Amino acid sequence: MTRTLAWARRAAGAAAGALAALALVSAAAAQEPTAEEQLASLAGALDTAWLLVTAFLVFFMQLGFAMVEAGFVRAKNVANILMKNILDCAMGGLAFFAVGWGLAYGVSGDSAGPFAGDGQFFLRGFDNWPSWIFQFAFAATAATIVSGAVAERTKFSAYLVYSAVITAFIYPVVVHWAWDSHGWLSAFRDDPIGANGYIDFAGSGVVHAVGGTAALVGAVMVGPRIGKFGPGRKVNVIPGHNITLAVLGMFVLWFGWYGFNPGSTLGLSGGLADLAAKVAVTTTLAAAAGGVAAALLTRALTGRYDLGLTVNGVLGGLVGITAGCAVVDAWAAIVIGAIGAGVVIGGVWLLDQLRVDDPVGAVSVHGFAGIWGVLAVGLFASEAGIAQAYGESDRYGLLLGGGAEQLGIQALGIAAIVAWTAVTAFVLFGALKLTIGLRVRPEEEERGLDVDEHGIEAYPDFGSSAQGLFVPVAHPGGAD
Amino acid sequence: MTRTLAWARRAAGAAAGALAALALVSAAAAQEPTAEEQLASLAGALDTAWLLVTAFLVFFMQLGFAMVEAGFVRAKNVANILMKNILDCAMGGLAFFAVGWGLAYGVSGDSAGPFAGDGQFFLRGFDNWPSWIFQFAFAATAATIVSGAVAERTKFSAYLVYSAVITAFIYPVVVHWAWDSHGWLSAFRDDPIGANGYIDFAGSGVVHAVGGTAALVGAVMVGPRIGKFGPGRKVNVIPGHNITLAVLGMFVLWFGWYGFNPGSTLGLSGGLADLAAKVAVTTTLAAAAGGVAAALLTRALTGRYDLGLTVNGVLGGLVGITAGCAVVDAWAAIVIGAIGAGVVIGGVWLLDQLRVDDPVGAVSVHGFAGIWGVLAVGLFASEAGIAQAYGESDRYGLLLGGGAEQLGIQALGIAAIVAWTAVTAFVLFGALKLTIGLRVRPEEEERGLDVDEHGIEAYPDFGSSAQGLFVPVAHPGGAD
Amino acid sequence: MTRTLAWARRAAGAAAGALAALALVSAAAAQEPTAEEQLASLAGALDTAWLLVTAFLVFFMQLGFAMVEAGFVRAKNVANILMKNILDCAMGGLAFFAVGWGLAYGVSGDSAGPFAGDGQFFLRGFDNWPSWIFQFAFAATAATIVSGAVAERTKFSAYLVYSAVITAFIYPVVVHWAWDSHGWLSAFRDDPIGANGYIDFAGSGVVHAVGGTAALVGAVMVGPRIGKFGPGRKVNVIPGHNITLAVLGMFVLWFGWYGFNPGSTLGLSGGLADLAAKVAVTTTLAAAAGGVAAALLTRALTGRYDLGLTVNGVLGGLVGITAGCAVVDAWAAIVIGAIGAGVVIGGVWLLDQLRVDDPVGAVSVHGFAGIWGVLAVGLFASEAGIAQAYGESDRYGLLLGGGAEQLGIQALGIAAIVAWTAVTAFVLFGALKLTIGLRVRPEEEERGLDVDEHGIEAYPDFGSSAQGLFVPVAHPGGAD
């Protein structure tokens, strides 16, 4: 009986090296694996390691979203938004297991169609674990974006249904289009649209614009919070309860983005390590540029360095670079990030004008900056960048002299994605509205969702002099 | 003089590739290493990388524990619980350095006995650094579990002693039993109990049930907080001060668990990468199922989606899958996670009935769900799963037709672990009670432990209108 | 057309292994790469992976700094300190892109001088991405240290300029001296000072003492907060607003330090994996010793276990071990960490005596403990330790019988670094004082920097009964 792991475990206990382990593996196999086979196996292990570690980082973004959103809502709705963040991730996991993966990448027969995968539901006949965990983390990201936009007024049960549907259906179909080698938009198709197909390296469109579009539809259909818009053109301000949490969340998201973008090389061997490193650099520069641009812009516009919009600006820079991180040069990443922040700030202003209430800026950050990111590929992708990540091509960024074709494909791709998401999200939210209802009652909204939906206050005993007023610290006799 | 690192460092400064580095290494050795040696060395490096990265993730769980516990206690005891969390990790590090590792895996002569290791104390004659850091992170986890269960009333100095003893002695012995190749329970023993020995891949029993059992003994011996239980069967509620922190901690723990479980492959080469990825998937699904189950269960039982128990439910799912993550199928992970959440909720209720006061639910989450996790292996381990992780065997999960033997061994193993921990923890807490005392004075408890033990309030200047009332912002003249 | 990534991407969707990918890469090249070339490429990929993952961890320390500093300031200055933390990282990224890297490692012609690099500004002609991201993360760390020391009174615009200059100029020069193979202090120079050159493995001096020295200069030149020092020798206490945040930050920093120190091997192949693991262990032990020492010391000195200083003590232990983590034995790491905590506590007391106001202890933690760390190498470096990390040498730690030479070089090195930083920081802060001004007006300081500089309160709607008093929840008619 082979005891590979036993040995490995023991190796941890004693001082045995990996040499022994390898030897054992060899011995276990009927015949010696060739050096080439061993090399390939090792390369595979390294690729898997990369997928796993970056998947974990992407998963960690769940915390970032939860904290940004919690910080941007009022104290009376904190437990509700946190619960939504936990549950969209948890429901998302189960939904992506049951259906999502199958629609995204599943193959039942020889190959899947251009519209959706068609096999491996419930992971039957499946063992590509590294890919599943990585793709799950992305799906959870797409799902969680909406919660912020519809915060402080949406029914919990309706949100649960929504989050299952987006991870099971709406998002996976887009993934299939753009990232599966059978997808009609895919750059990995044998015969892609145009020279390169739709280029969206880590998902400005596939993930963020999907989430952002669904968020917009949701925010419109749920309607604004009571008191957000006054009569006439009056826009009231409803500050969140804890800006520190929002900043905490932003740093966690930035950190997690190092899984999101560099991890999208899906491996390190065969030259991908260099690409991953370059992606890490462009990601960093875009985030930095987004932060600086937002700070200076708000200073110019309002006379003060605005912290909330700087948080959004960093995120806008990150969303903006996500599509092009592998194919643009460092300087272009800075430009894209800075414009991304501008798009976010403009978007926040625009939504206020349109009387759409998005408490955390999810539509602007993920939707508008996501669209910008996709288009930016058509403007800024360098020839060498495309060659390194997708193969040699003479169609690249318009502003770099690569013609307009790629920009056209990008526009087509994002239009299709936004349209698909808008329609399906509209149907979904519409159906919810007609059945269980989308929105809590006004009294409930005024009191806060925490008390009615979850029976809790987020900070029942807070404060420097908190006396636990609610707490029966002791009972002076009596039978009960 | 060889300057390996110098070169590597320089490589960072310039554009030299790893080729040069490798070449240098070769040159340094008297003769060329063979390709096979190089391969083995690289495989070893990859395995070390995995151990290191996952160890770091497991270490990060310290933050998760600290935040969950801080969120679940009242504001007046926050500094105390945080200090305990820092110190159990710090004391734990020193204790595990001095004694713990030696008892767990240390070998002085040819081999260690079945009960405990007997060498390498103070890491003398030791250089298996990757294993030490990984095992330290686990030891710190086991230690920190107790702090929550005895929170808000336990003397700080007594806690310090406790945390040193559990990491130096109680926990390492269990590790030796179950994970060292000489341990009597070990699945890695040449001649294990039954066909496979006791299977506890990442430690539902070895880590969590140990922590949970010690937590139960501690909570019973310290006694409930003043006011927790009223006369008759009355159970009072003492809400914690910050549910946001608890959720933050939960996400950090979930993230860290991706080190805990997948890292327990202890390497990636030789086929372990696939196993690690599968473990990541089962871990995810169990956590997700735990969260969904807890939310729906509390909704069914109390009419509202309970956030606190959903946090505990996710953790219960994670603890539950920890033993079996490598040997169960994806669907089984969902079942195990969901039941884990149920066990936690039942446990919380049961402890209240038994008038045992566990402010954060540590006993239920780590103790009860840990026991469940160990037994679940006996129920759900698949034949292929055991083959992949432990070697071919015809004894596997009872519910999958693998017979009752494995379940019996699991029951034996967890019984032994719980018994050992209960007895040693009882002696330890008993000795502390008789000497320095376990509990602060009632006045101190009412005032909060922060002020008396640490002279601090956690939030002296908090709030939107915090005026720093305590702060002598300026002094109008006078000599002092 | 080669579709490397396409295949990799597809590989994620299906079950193709790395074998295919490798084969493809081979096919793409005109002729088969030899096994040796493949090995080297794989080793390079692993090294890159290490650099990337550890760089991400180091980046994550930004969150740690932000939270420690936020926790240690008053509520009225929280948004300001958070904004500074975001912006020093963002500005730092752009500045390090434009100038910093070039001065640190850039080479325009054949080689750079001993004082500073001279090429690759704006990353022109540059593609060593893994190194850039790693070094960027370090630069951001050096930059962010100062914000805490000058917190609660420094003008935001002045701080922006400062943070650009330190990452563009002050810090990179020191890096060049100590870590570039052309630097005059460098241990990686062909002909280093003394036998080994200046040994500062991960930067107790290069990063922390630079930050700490600039922090000291800043704190002195900005002057103490209003009310910090009374008449005579009176020292007032100005408690921060949230100790939980400080602890959160500390754990994040400790976690990030596993990137900072072990990552400084800059790779894993060629034997570096073992070194990285050893570094992880010494780092852990020093942090643990720092925490325990600080807790016991404050207990001895004040009668109570002080949480704030324990947080600082852990960090002092970490800063202290940073220079010597690769070259000292485990026991020495404990000694260095414990003394590091002592140095921090003494430093905090000393600065109070000197009437220098450092709200978060940055000068003590990074400056004093950083200097201690550099000197500790001269005292505790073991012969075997130096051999493993820097090459065989008969000059090592004074206390271990290796003579005084290394201690002398360490003293020289740190003196040069402190002098350089002090002078340049003095000029910088002086220039800022004379131009835009360093300090906000007294009224602004009393009101808090948040309101005037950023127009925000950090917790506008906090508390269990927060009613959003500021929020116009609804408007009873009226045109506006």
Add this chain to the structure above:
Amino acid sequence: MKRIEAIIRPGRLPFVKEALEELGYPGMTIAEVKGHGKQRGIVEQWRGRQYKVEYLPKIWLLIVVDDAHAQQVIDAIVDNAYTGEIGDGKIFVSEVTDVIRVRTRERGEAAI
């Protein structure tokens, strides 16, 4: 001069304030308090176990006015704090013997 002390629902504060502003009241002081009268708390839960929250959040409002305007102010508060449900709150009126404006050291009605 009258000391008018009102305990009202938090959500009604903006309306009360607006009404007072139209009256041109001299100033007001508010605080977050908790209380219960006829309205006896709500049921919350913590980790699954339910408990009664005895005190509900209210806003405490203090306005000192001269005798002539007292009734107007009271009416404005009552009109705008009203919802008709239990928990609408109460107003307590008492005498103030003196008022001092710190900035000018004015006293009495002039200081209000």
Add this chain to the structure above:
Amino acid sequence: MKRIEAIIRPGRLPFVKEALEELGYPGMTIAEVKGHGKQRGIVEQWRGRQYKVEYLPKIWLLIVVDDAHAQQVIDAIVDNAYTGEIGDGKIFVSEVTDVIRVRTRERGEAAI
């Protein structure tokens, strides 16, 4: 009608409340305040340096009752807030000239 304003120890609030409930008091309002009288603060420390916290947390309790029940309420508070240590607190009694119940616009004793 009497305005009874008590400053008590936070830990005694549940007992006071229970006693008042037995009396059938009409309502109460509480707030977290800080104060000092004879009890002059405690010593805390921040990053190792000690300082005196001048104000200790107290609960401020407001109950308006008709004259007939005032003494009973005062007694209930005194009995249950008592520990015998410095810091037990004080009760201040003053006259209320009018009370209005917002929900019903009742005035005077009927509104209490």
Add this chain to the structure above:
Amino acid sequence: MKRIEAIIRPGRLPFVKEALEELGYPGMTIAEVKGHGKQRGIVEQWRGRQYKVEYLPKIWLLIVVDDAHAQQVIDAIVDNAYTGEIGDGKIFVSEVTDVIRVRTRERGEAAI
């Protein structure tokens, strides 16, 4: 006995307190409140959009003294709370009919 209720700037509290301490005042109670009088709020912003914060943070100070010392206490507060800018605050004085010290059950002036 007089009930002296002052609304002052938070930043002046230490000075007021010091001055009262020199007088040997019997005790005081404070709370964080918000308010506005002539000083009508400041402009803040949230995610780029500006809004007027209507209420500014103030400290509410309650001191009950015997009639003899009332003027002294008022003077001490006025002197030390004064900055001369709008927003310095106000002091309201009213009659207290009774005072009870919980610890000793003393009543009236003896209890202050």
